[in-house]
Amino acid sequence: MPETTLSILSSGLTRTIGSTGQQRIWFSQHEKLDSLRNIVVPLTIQHDCLSIGHMRRVLHAVLERHTILRTAVYYNEKIGQLEQEIMPNSDDRYSFTVTQNIQSMEQIEALITFEDTNNFAELRHGVVVHCHIIQMGNDNDDLRVGDVIVFAFHQIAFDFNSVEPFIDAFNQECKSPVYRRVQRNIPQYIDYSMHEQNLMADRCLDSKINLARKFWSKIMSD
Numbered sequence: 001m002p003e004t005t006l007s008i009l010s011s012g013l014t015r016t017i018g019s020t021g022q023q024r025i026w027f028s029q030h031e032k033l034d035s036l037r038n039i040v041v042p043l044t045i046q047h048d049c050l051s052i053g054h055m056r057r058v059l060h061a062v063l064e065r066h067t068i069l070r071t072a073v074y075y076n077e078k079i080g081q082l083e084q085e086i087m088p089n090s091d092d093r094y095s096f097t098v099t100q101n102i103q104s105m106e107q108i109e110a111l112i113t114f115e116d117t118n119n120f121a122e123l124r125h126g127v128v129v130h131c132h133i134i135q136m137g138n139d140n141d142d143l144r145v146g147d148v149i150v151f152a153f154h155q156i157a158f159d160f161n162s163v164e165p166f167i168d169a170f171n172q173e174c175k176s177p178v179y180r181r182v183q184r185n186i187p188q189y190i191d192y193s194m195h196e197q198n199l200m201a202d203r204c205l206d207s208k209i210n211l212a213r214k215f216w217s218k219i220m221s222d
Contacts, residue, residue: 008187008195018082019193020200022073025156026082026123030075038130038152040115041163043170050143050174052098052133056091058173059131064089065169068157068189072126086190087126094129095120100138108134112150121154128157157189 018026029036063069067086070093076083087093102108111134120130132150135143143149153162199209 008191010185010187011191011194013190013194015083015085016190016193017197018073018084019189019196022084022156022193023082026073026075035117036155037116038118038120039155039158039160039163040112041151041153041166042112043149043151043167045143045145045147045149047145049145052141052143054174055133055143055149056096056131058170059094059129060089060091061173061176062166062169063093063129065186066166066188069094069129069153070126071128071157071189073123073156084190084193085126086188093126094131095127096131096133098133098135100135102134102136108148112148115150115152118152120152121156123154123156128154 025036070087070089072085072087074083074085075081099111102111111132115130115132118130121128130152132152133143134148134150136146137144151166158166199207202209204210
């Protein structure tokens with residue numbers, strides 16, 4: 001029997017209730033139930049050079065394409081619910097740092113380790129990405145071989161399964177000579193959240209979610 005694939009359509013929505021994953025992470029951090037660490041993705045310049053200005057244009061394009069990387073998450077007191085809202089794309093939709101004149105790998109490793117726990121995120125404003133440029137020299141706007149771009153992501157917007165798609169998207173945009181218009185019919189994380197809400201609200205006794213509830217209720221009984 002062939003496997004069925006999950007079909008999620010683009011809704012065009014920019015605001016809805018937070019997903020169960022967003023709720024778990026937000027409330028855990030808000031109530032200080034655990035110490036949340038960032039997901040850090042360091043990229044090393046291996047050949048040629050890249051201007052910081054072009055790198056920021058590339059990051060802007062990636063955030064335009066993947067809206068979860070500029071999605072605000074906040075508690076709406078009026079309705080008593082956690083909400084998510086896609087924010088307009090801009091250079092202040094991520095935080096940015098440049099460190100120059102680094103002399104050793106030990107210094108680079110220390111800076112990468114710092115990004116693991118750096119509390120940079122502003123969830124209320126959709127700032128969930130931090131970019132830290134580490135330059136071995138002092139070339140101002142040029143990244144050269146050996147320089148490092150460190151991306152840190154808040155876990156409310158990014159997990160380890162996101163690393164490869166992000167690197168692929170970043171590399172594609174780096175190779176593109178012109179800004180490419182984003183296709184608006186591509187499903188985004190907010191569309192998955194809507195799909196999840198519909199599943200949770202399905203009251204049919206034989207729905208997948210209710211069959212799952214019955215299964216785990218039986219397993220966890222006593």
